[in-house]
Amino acid sequence: MSTYRFEALLAPRRIAVVGAGDRPGSVGRAIIDGLRAGGFTGDIVPVHPRETSVDGLACSPRLADIPQAPDLVMIATPPAAVPGIVEEAGQIGAAAAVILSAHLGVGEAAPAGAAHAAARRHGLRLIGPDSVGLSVPARGLNASLLARPPKPGDLALISQSGTVASAIAEWGWRHGVGFSAVMTLGRSADIDIADCLDHFAEDFHTRAIILSLHHITDARKFLTAARAAARAKPVVVLRTGRHDAPGRRPETHTGALARPGAVYEAAFRRAGLLAVDGLDAMFSAVETLGRQRPFPGNRLMIVSNGRGIGALAADRLADLGGTLAEPAPATQDCLAPVRHGRQANPLDLGIDAVPGDYVGALEPLLAGRDSDAIVSIHVPTARAGSREVAETVAGAVAKARSAGRRKPVFAVSIGEDEAIRAIYADAKIPLFATDADAVEGFLHLVRYREAQNDLMRTPDALPREFTPDVAAARRIVDEALAEGRTWLDPYAVTELLTAYRIVSVPVTLAPDPDGAAAAAWPLIAGGGTVVLKLVSPDVVHKSEVGGVRLGLTSEADVREAAHAMIARVRELRPDARVAGFAVQPMLRRPQGRELIAGLAEDPVFGPVVVFGRGGTAVEVIDDRALALPPLDLALASELIGRTRVARRLEAYRDVPAADLPAIALLLVKLAQLAADLPAVRELDINPLLADADGAVALDARVRIAPEPSPPERRRGNWHPRFAIRPYPSDWERRIEVGERCVHVRPVRPDDEDMFRAFFAQVDPEDVRLRFFAPVRDFSHAFLARLTQLDYSRAIAFVALDDAAEEDRRMLGAVRLHANANHDTGEFAILVRSDIKGTGLGAALMRMMIDWARAEGIAVVEGSVLAENRPMRAVCRHLGFVEKAVPDDPSLVKATLSVGG
Template sequence: MSTYRLDKLFAPRSIALVGASPREGSLGRTVLRNLSRAGFAGPITPVNPRHREIDGKPCVARLSDMTEAPDLVVIAAPPAAVPDIVEEAGRIGACAAIVITAGLGHGPGSLAEDARQRARRHGLRLVGPNCLGVMAPRAGLDASFAANPPLPGDLALISQSGAIAAGLVEWGAQRNVGFSAVVSLGDKVDVDFGDCLDYFAADRNTRAILLYVESINAARKFMSAARAASRSKPVVVIKSGRHAQGAKAAATHTGALAGSDAVYEAAFRRAGLLRVYDLDELFAAAETLSRQKPFPGNRLAILTNGGGVGVLAVDRLIDRGGRLAEVSPDTITALDGVLPDTWSRGNPVDIIGDADARRYASSLEALLDDPANDAILVLNVPTALASAPAAAQAVVETVQRHRAKAFRAKPVFAVWLGEHPEAGRAFEAAGIPHFATEADAVQGFMHLVRWREAQDLLMQTPASLPRDFAPDRAAARAIVETVVVEGRTWLDPMEVSRLLSAYAIPDAPVSLARTPEEAGAAARPFVEAGGTVAVKILSPDIVHKSDIGGVSLDLTSVQAVEEATREILARAAARKPDARITGVTVQPMVRKPKARELIAGIAHDDTFGPVIVFGRGGTAVEVINDKALALPPLDMNLAQTLVSRTRVSRVLAAYRDVPAADIEAVKLVLVKLSQLAADLPEVRELDINPFLADKDGVIAVDARVAVAPVSGKRASAPHASFAVRPYPVEWERTMELSAERTVFVRPVRPEDEELFLAFFKRVTDEDLRLRFFAPVKDFSHSFIARLTQLDYARAIAFVAVDAETGEMMGAVRLHADANHESGEYAILLRSDLKGIGLGWRLMQLMIDWAKAEGLAHVEGQVLRENRTMLEMCKQLGFEIRADKDDPDLKVVRLDLG
């Protein structure tokens, strides 16, 4: 449902409180008092059959007794009564309900599920149950049992925990930090994080969003909403339960490494969210985001009257991965003219302990004018030689002058050590983020830097995959389906080798031997060439071979191989008498003395689906725990980011006499594993360990693959288990426009930036104006990235490419709304290709996609003068009407039925 009717939740015209009570200390009494004191302009109706009025407000016995249905119903009644109240609210036409009541249970057969189903039948949106409530200061709404209302502001808080929400409201009141809304989701049977993210992403009164997460239910919905929201404003998230242990033991190393919190970390990173780890850090982020917009750059200048605290700030900045700014020569000259000779002449800019207000102002002004820094941290240590409040006022006035004259004001952060309420009030009035310590301030600065870096990552154009990478999907599917049909869980080593080969992942050759003599024969070519071999037990019931003595390495002769095989088979029979023994595998020992031992694989998370794992490999992989995770699909840029987040990435570069490893080959394997996960949802775990990388490339020395039948939602739609919807290859088409012209049409990919740039050069200024409603001169990276970086869960763009030349001929796009009911389209063709039928074919394909996605209608805006487009829309069955807000526009709409 997403944002459907949420406007009535956060800005209702009328409210009913079921369970209102005059009894002091009761939930109904507290909620009614909060509703009344918040200044709500509309009617508030208490509902309680035992009272005629409460607090002077006329009371009704039941919701159906009201003369007009309320927009919002707040429920503070006993648990058993809640489903019937929800039913009644939906039947009379209420739009939303907040179920504050706890104790409704969970899952099938519970009161909560009963309430959810009844609400869904009537289109009634539910918040809760078991929640603090909802507060929206600008609407005068406090439908909660919080001790105090929040101040009005531009932070939206979405919390699964009522206690955390209440705590942040109290903290905000103490620090003069306000909120556009506070939502306590509770058990989130209906309204969830995805719904609220979509709503507040579009809310012009919200500048940043804070999330407190305990669990996510609908992963794809959350990821899609989070990615959209983080592109428009900062989203900060804190998640509890970071060290909770999994309920089951993992069967592979990759499964063991992919712990629940690590997957959440990967999801937050992929969505461009800023993750914090405790409430102090969340408060610091709220402090910063409430007063400072994100800014480009990461170079921090530090201005202080105390050298020691300045050095501590530098230490914390470096610890956090920040960058200390240089002080430009011109700025040093300017500071020489206003500071004593003993100033530090570098960053931190130490203006000495007797610095007064004038010295602070002149120094800060010089740093604000210095292009060598991106932000400034101003520190003050109280001394008896100068007034700290006067220095704070000087900083405020300097910043205000800078803001008045600068096109893009440089951010300033402040720390006034000690108790200086006057300084704090001055900073708050000026909207300057201020902190208790230099560590908190640096943390706040880095929050903004990290968020900006996350946005830059979302806008990156990935390197292209090799054109010759074309996995043999049919062969891979045949392997996996055979194993599933036979009821097996694990692929045998020969099947694993064939599966890796289908995706062009290099691996060591492997042979099956059922007897010692067969093992000796398989080993003969390798040992006679001077190599050595490994023999390993082969059994569907023995996963960890070394645990039962089922591995023998570095065998140098046929005789040694035969003897080792006899011993391995005997040990397996003795230690695992019930195991089915197929035989042994024989593999050549891979000798790469300067190779790095890595691990790569696929794990499966119950919430987010497939996860790609990379890190340091070997037998002690879990002990070393040097790993990083990413949600597929991956491109080469995302693979690079995944690799760079591990410690082992540092030794992939050259050092001493060890040449650099082929990092491109490592990244390519990760992308191939991502594609394998998309193609084969039956693969539940894939573990390549060790995975060796050196200057000559990569090779999988040992690998294991676990599979399971696909059922339920995972079987109903392509890539249903992916939290991020992958490239929809099934929508690729070849179209014959004429006998002479064939066009290849496919969904747009992130790496299409150069294709679009070349295309725009062949579109006239007039056609660009008709498409974008204004002249377009600057085709910047960010402009093109908005066209090529798609969330396929809610948008599509089809690009038409000339089959002979590879040149882009045109594109059509459709972006679905948050409710996935309506889609807005746009189309643009190369100016020299009009009249060949391409626009018609692209529009038809776009309409086919909208129908397949279940959209109810498609619409768009067309300039009144664009008669060609209006005529095509008419022929396609679109309804055409005037735009009531702009006489130069027409609105076209096609109902899809």
């Protein structure tokens, strides 16, 4: 239900506290105390069957006895009573409820399930169970069990864990960091992380969002909301339980490498979230975001009053992959009067530095363009106390800001106290206790900006670099499923890889040792050697039972090796069936690097692409990186670069570099295979041998299972379990509009320049009619909102003229943004001024309506300026019904019931 009734939840006028007795220390009484401490000015109504008053407040025996329905109901009762209270709250018209009670169980029959069902019947929004409440400091709302009311600010804190939220809120209170809201969701029976992201992404009181979560149940909903929020503002996430064991035992190396924590990490990266791995890192991020906005660039300048402490900061920056700024000669000349030693960065002011030395260093550094941010470190000495230096640094920064120079400064004061903290807080300068914390704070914002690059990428559903034989691949999988198999045999695996143009070693299957020797003979007679592998549906990892023999040079060797394999399997796995043997030529590529590539299936996020260092010790080495499909070559290359083995793929000594584009393309092919074949649950290429001549699969295994849902019931032409929707290339059209042929396709992130050129050709009056106000600044942020789409909640179609691909000009665009329930969508359209009246607007609207119908969106609506008569005429022609907007007579609402 997303943000439905959030306003009543976060700005209630009347709150009922059910289970609030007069006993000090009870949960209900603590909520009332918190409301009063926070300064809540609305009505507080305790509800208790045996009390007449609670701490001076008149008590009601039941919710139904309250004269006016409360907006918010706080529930602190035994679990069994909760469903009835939720039902009663819904019946009297309450908007929301927070269930503080714990141990409500799981499932529809449990109190948690019954409470959720009751809430859904009445449209009541639920937080919890197992919540510690919520707080909106600026509104005086502190309906929580937090130790003290949080201070007002512009950070929204959303947490599944009450203790983590309490720790962050308490840290913020002590460090002067405030919050626009604190919401603890507990077990999220109704309102979840995605709903909160949807709200706070659009909340102008919130500048950044802090998340603490343990699990996600609806990956697609979460990622859609997270990507939308991260486009609007920084989102930092801390996941608890990162090393929890997977729910099922993986059967392939790729499955073992795709542990839940690593998959969540990959999902956060793809969504543009900044992931931290502990409370210390979260506190650092909160301190940074509480004072400093994101900035361009990644070059850090370090200033300190000692060579050693500056060197430690530089070391930490290098350890974390940061970039040290290189001051220009002119800057170094300006720094000469205060610099000790020859090194320019870190800049050593000397142990005897006084506050004036910090001014002499900061003024030219803040004015220069050869660094992007500064860390100012001070260790107290007899020559200069921390307070004096803090005042000096704050003054220098304020002076630079007043002159329009807003370069970020991160302060470190060893042995900081409350007075110093207040000085830096008032100056909006992040303050850290150590150099390492400051460097991490700087990198938080650098990483956030870098994450936006991944966020912008939405690869095509079908990569253009190759054309797989999807029909042949599906036949291979369908035939195996029809035979009741869960693993493809080696020959079928080779055929599947061939269908996706993945190079592999040819294989011949043999039923017994004599057949294996016969199959090996042509290879041996040609002067080659062979590899013999056991084929068993019950043995996934052949090396564990001695099921692989390399370098066999005679029929006798092959026959002997096959008999030995059978004996070994009967000894170690007497239950295992031996289906035969696979014979392959021995491939010798002495400069090849052993890699692993494949697909795993995560129970939350669906298919995952895995890449890393391969070989028999792959799980012990654990050098791997994960990514959610779909992929393009840029994302695949970035995936490779996140592994340690990537350095071995470069040239060294007399070994040439491996063919990185070939490896990246292979990963793209695997991602496409996952999209085309939902029945493929795990795919393991290990080893994948890569050298300067390309990449070849030496061994592979594929686990299959029936599709999660029939193909005809999917929404669109994409994998039903993909967490991220690919670019819908199947919606590209060529349509006739009057005498003009027009190309229409979904908008891509790289269309920003085309949109900018389009707006330059549109009459300003038409722009005003589209956006309801004049628009003069078509900034990156403005255009990004139009071009960066998730193709699930938001879609836009652009019309292009009939010129060559590289010369096509934009003629118009239509947009549809669905609500979180995916049942209603809001449209907007703009056509180039010189071609209005040609029928293009109506054609684009029809395409948008077709998309809505295909997506199951029941209603399409849009606000239109009453004076925009041409647009209103198009809407009426297409069957839209107009209604006046009561609060704004300048607008009309055009609504169309799309239906099936």
